[in-house]
Amino acid sequence: MARGSSRFIVLTGGPGSGKSSVLGALEAAGYPIAxxxxxxxxxxxxxxxxxxxxxxxxxxxxxxxxxSDMRSYEEQAERTGPVFFDRGIPDVAGYLTLCGLxxxxxxxxxxxxxxxxxxxxxxxxxxxxxxxxxxxxQDWDESVRTHAVMLDTYRDLGYxxxxxxxxxxxxxxxxxxxxxxxx
Numbered sequence: 001m002a003r004g005s006s007r008f009i010v011l012t013g014g015p016g017s018g019k020s021s022v023l024g025a026l027e028a029a030g031y032p033i034a035x036x037x038x039x040x041x042x043x044x045x046x047x048x049x050x051x052x053x054x055x056x057x058x059x060x061x062x063x064x065x066x067x068s069d070m071r072s073y074e075e076q077a078e079r080t081g082p083v084f085f086d087r088g089i090p091d092v093a094g095y096l097t098l099c100g101l102x103x104x105x106x107x108x109x110x111x112x113x114x115x116x117x118x119x120x121x122x123x124x125x126x127x128x129x130x131x132x133x134x135x136x137x138q139d140w141d142e143s144v145r146t147h148a149v150m151l152d153t154y155r156d157l158g159y160x161x162x163x164x165x166x167x168x169x170x171x172x173x174x175x176x177x178x179x180x181x182x183x
Contacts, residue, residue: 006181007081008073008116010088012150013123013164014143018172019086022123022164025173026084034076036086037068038095058099066092066107073114082180089114094153098146111157117181120159122151126166 013019020036027033038054041064045053052060069089076083090111093103125144154161162179164172 005077005083005115006117007079008076008083008085008088009176009180010085010090010116010120010154010159011123011164011176012087012091012094012120012154014125014145014147014150016143017123017126017147018164018169019123021169022121022172022176023084023086025169026176029173029177031081032076032079032083034072034083034085037065037072038087038091041065041068058096058101062092062096062101062107065095066110070110070114085116088116088120090153090157090159091150093157094146094150097153098142098149116159118158118160119179119181120154120161121164121176121179122147122154122161123164124166 011019011023023033038061041052041061042054044050045061045064051057052064054061066089069087069092072085073089076085093107093111096103096107125147151161165175167175
């Protein structure tokens, strides 16, 4: 049986699209944020020279993100009011699709079991703000492909995707807050 919460709101998109800036503004406004699993997994694995890195073992990386995302979902269950997720469990399936890897049945089951609000905010590719950093090694073309895959993944799972406008952080923040589900 699927569990779900209209209080759990996902922001997704390709790397470097300004998603994290919007989430930072939401957090500064007092909203709880569930952090992105991928960055945390990369930091942890680099610190221990572990194998679960996207440039070493993509399936192990996906499994580590899934574990982190499921834990994060469960940790937010007791909160009241909206919680914003920096990516969701379907992003793991999207990542595997992007890499040309099969989606194992247990990941498909996790996508079905751990549901978020039906409206998912998607940050579109935005070349003017795109930049690499220590954990973001993807190039611009991969960012664009990631965006397309995430749109397809969430839509295939029955979510309605809403693209964030290409505007400043305050404008994006207002856009998201105006579209929060009714309590």
